Amino acid sequence: MNKYFISLLFTFSTIGIIYSQNTATKRLQEDVINVKIDSLLSLLTLEEKVAMCHAQSKFSTKGVERLGIPEIWMSDGPHGVRAEISWDSWDYAGWTNDSITAFPALTCLAASFNPELSAQFGKSIGEEALYREKDVLLGPGVNIYRTPLNGRNFEYLGEDPYLASKLVVPYIKGVQKNNVAACVKHFALNNQEHWRSTINVEASDRALHEIYLPAFKAAVTEAGVWSIMGAYNKFRGQHTTHHELLTNKILKKDWGFDGVVISDWSSTHDTMEAALNGLDMEMGTGTDGLGTTTSNHYDYYYLASPFLKAIKQGKIDESVVDDKVKRILRLMYRTTLKPNRGFGRINNKEHHMVARKVAQEGIVLLKNENNFFPIEDKKGVTIAVIGENATRSMTAGGGSSELKPQFEISPLEGIKQRYKNAKIIHAMGYHTGASVYDNIIPSKLNQDSLRVQAIETAKKADIVLYVGGLNKSHLQDCEGDDRQTYELPYNQKEFINQLKAVNPKLGMLLVTGNAVETPWLDKVDGLIQTWYLGSMAGHAIADVISGDVNPSGKLPFSFPKQLKDNGAHFYGELSYPGDGTNQYYKEDILVGYRWHDTKNVKPQYAFGYGLSYTDFSISDIETNKKKYNTEDIITVVCNVKNIGNEDGAEVVQVYVGKKKSKVKRALKELKGFNKINVQSGTTKTVTINIPVSSLAYYNENKSGWDIEKGDYIIYVGNASNNIIKTLPINIK
Template sequence: MRVPFKKNIIVFILCLNITCILAQNKIPKIQVEKGEATTAFIEAKIDSIIAVLTLEEKVAMTHAQSKFSTKGVARLGIPEVWMSDGPHGVREEISWDAWENAGWSNDSITAFPALTCLAATFNPELANKYGYNLGEEARYREKDVLLGPGVNIYRTPFNGRNFEYLGEDPFLASTMVVPYIKGIQENGIAACVKHFALNNQEHWRDKINVEVSDRALHEIYLPAFKAAVQKGNVWALMGAYNKFRGQYTTHNKILHKILKTDWGFDGVVISDWSSVHSTKEAALYGVDMEMGTGTDGLGTTTSNHYEHYYLATPFLKAIKNGELSEDLVNDKVRRILRLIYRTNLNPDRGLGKLNTKQHHKVAREVAAEGIVLLKNQDNFFPIQDKEGITIAVIGENATRNMTQGGGSSQLKPLFEISPLQGLKERYKHAKIIHTMGYESGPSVYDATIPAALNQDSLYVKAIEVAKKADIVLFAGGLNKSYHQDSEGDDRENFALPYGQEKLINSIYEVNKNLGFLLLTGNAVGMNWLPKTKGVIQTWYLGSMAGYAIADVVSGDVNPSGKLPFSFPKELNDNAAHSFGEISYPGNGVDQEYKEDIFVGYRWFDTKKIEPQYAFGYGLSYSNFTISDVKINQAKFNKNDKIKVTFNVTNTGDREGAEVVQVYVGKPKSKVKRALKELKGFAKISLDKGTEKTASVTINASDLAYYNTEISDWSLEKGTYYLYVGNASNNIKKKIKFIIY
């Protein structure tokens, strides 16, 4: 069992070790004082440390010693590295050598909203606040690396892990991930962006070989990672389980070539747990820390002991017998020491905070701002709190714990406000009644465990309650169980599970005043949509979920969230599914991304397929107009900046915020292109009846495409179109310009 270090103990041990070593061996001190932490100073220290480490000590630093830690070097005062799962909260403490909860009583945290919700805010400043507050909690828990954020692109609504990611658009994901990373790392905690790369499904994730064009790789699937490295200066990155062009991505040539060479990544590549398969490839192609390969390190057998990891004894032997160069382990250790100096030997590192009012405030703010109002017929929302009215809240998701389950991102929050609790506390005058309507069973990987309650009885009771109510709020959707929104495998059906559609149809027959609180991290089939007057997409909102939902339902907060991914009407309208099994989920061995660069709205736009709800879509309780759209000139060269200015007016009767989205398209291109691509956005808050002038600036060079003939980016000359609107399918202004 790990005993957490306290700061004074660390200082004492460091000083003791350093004093002895300096006296006996004249080794440079490990500790960095305030004011010394310059890059050159630390790199010189790292050089001096590598020179005195034994080969055995260096190899020991490159693989796990427990489920979530790697070894330090006690004789030199080099500390261990401790990690925790993320990305929307610090996971509860896990046992040293098993996946069970360690049973601590002081590891309850604030659960922040899942990253789909953060992406839906379209608010980079809020992403920074999210990251900073989450980083404070990781620091308080004495972690060095938080395993998140995730930036894998939303390719299919079946991916069980989509709720952990930032949507379907690489520009949105890139824009939101950078401030998130900076916020975390301001606390001296390394963010670990994941999963590099092409880990876009859970089904067969540990073996599927992805074939994708270089254009799609560079234009769709890598930009958010690149932004994390070059703009966010992320300190760690996690490999993925799948293969790419026949080679496992955790030790793929693209790690060395693209990540470390082309992008200049100077941090640590951490394997996903058990994603290493080869000592030689792991040594050569980029992974620096191997985690999770074995499960019995301190158990009853030695077959999976940490010393048998690919980067453990086999690595040591390969170096000693000359099969591999010692330079390879030196590079890995250099990166690990750099990580240590940035984190647990950082003299400017604070002590962190846990479960503060500020953390709860930020969690609630993100949750409320990320909620998306999808439908609002007859101004169903907001619902007024009036004496004499009865609101029936029907559905298991009104009370179900949504921070448990889901896989490695499950959390142990100090509390979780359910939607029902939030509504009951907000509505002081209206009568709130609840019944489950359906039950899905426990939040576990074992999907064979049946629900405990009689489904027919729940159904009958729900209809009875609905008959007596003035308003019905159905709280349903998906949950964090296996084959839902969960790590380990994908969804199996596009429709709502657990008989919810039948229940909605039956409720509608007895009460037409029906709204839906949709709790999901994914798009779902919506055949039931005509039976509802209002729909709110609420995501998985963490500790403050119920309060944030009540904020929007009541009108205390005007919704301003926008969808970070498209909702197809039918599953086959989604690009990945339209090409059959070889495109998704693959044939069990190989998979081809046949839609190529046409992911999400790019597919819907270009193929003229109407989505159920478009990327960037979201309603408000107010109304906005976008007018007077202009660009700063008509012709641009590759070094110019394209400045788009516009006016936004709130014509409604209350304050609110609109997200103005700027897309660019190249007609008659010499290469295939989407009709348009997101290149900028701005979120503008306005009081009722007011107007603001705002702008979005785009680098002309960012309009380049990845040219496979030269393996680099090319900016095509000629005519382009600028599209400005508030959703990918709701364009208010189109302007022609020239690149020369």
């Protein structure tokens, strides 16, 4: 036996011992906590136990002071800790010390295709939540991007369940390292805002398990998330917040979730269902709290006095409330009762740099004719930055994810700070006013004069950079309802045509959290998707358009050319948005690129697409073998060479499809990816491992997973529609 092998054996043995010790220690700690929980449970009165299962204010639940059981405090949201809300109303509390770092919205994080960056994101936002003394951070959101009209898509991680799963796990682990619970949401099938509280979703078991549940499952079984939030909608006739199949069977029994199920605010509808179908903590049922009427008093919540009464009458066994309280106490021992919990940090340079890095890596270069980007900072050059979105705050609005950052660098400010030599001029072009949920406040400015001023400004410039898109107002990217049209609002198509007519050197920064229709695409030489980027938005945008940073983002969802090219919309109103009562997911498992690929419907921009200022070649693509057993790992290896003049990053994407499948399948599905930085003129080897078990489909006949034997195809490329090589394999 050679020395290398002996050394390797010793190393693995040591690792095994350490792992076993760590596992044993963790189990011992859990056993100690369970003893403490049982001890406390025996000391609680029935009234005290019930009181722990519902809100006492907008964002807190009761503790039991006589036993040293603390309150639990929560806060929105997925990309920043929300400003402090009043006890009984949605008004701000008026604190002066609750400003935070606004991180990019989760569509941007998804576009980074970078799990390591997601871990940094989660750790940073968790530190800010801890500093604000929050026990539960209400995020991240992992609902699947089904339609580009969903007003809340910007809060989620795109259209692909594998990508969402790979990014949500490190996010959750990062948050919970701070002894703050992540609360993954909205469980489940909450894929539109329109009629969200009443619509009943009808979807197949395959669509449920293959598309809409994987990211939630990964959050539970891989990340060990400590809380999960129910959704507003119904599924198969039952409200999802207290759902026999989703919550009791799948979440708690099949996945072994040991945390707390928290209702979305006002998503609870029935005491018996809430009690028996797995809801642990009811929030937001009444919007007035202890205010104008007693009908919304916290004691009248479904899991409050009615719950207590049902237990006393013997309609509900006391063991039901005991299970809920055990989960709540376990959450406390993981968070507010954790010894040496720490104090967190807020608005520090490290958090600002993480926010900037996520924004830099998430920005997607969509079009770059004649090398419009990057734009050089030259003396004597005038750059006109046109558009309201160049200066509008994008951390305000949007619903519950609105933020109060310490600062927000606008695109215009960021460009001005970066470009010291060129002359920067600005005009708005239009003004949209504001909105709070469904209360739209129209602009009082003269729109015609704003348009004329912008056209005159464009005439004076050597280069025009139009900052357009959507904003976080009602009926755009905003909670509470969906967009009503796929096109850009405020006559932006006409405006872009007018700008092009007076200045041919026109590029665009598209600020959205959603795909939009692009009939104006031939009018712009360069197009960059910038998302909602938070505190460091302007700096990150300037980093990319100046060339200081080479764009590397990839689209986490498809851009259909027209709305009917999207699978959910193809089948008409019963598929989206429904008839007001029911909605049928007729596209089934063919969501996003799966639809475009399988139905041969060409998108405007494909899932996984994104350009760079340099060029890459992906070559020498091969698998470790051609035939596999079901317990094997498929290893895909390739070389990525940077053949351009700039350092950059490429995302190698591996999709898998089944030839002659006995069940309906997408042409191909994402099963692996790797983002790699490659210096100009150099080559790096990329290895991507895919468990054969991940190729299983959900067999509705046996309510379980099956791996088909036979021939498969491995697709390797850098976008779902840009496959460089296919490789045949066989599963024995």
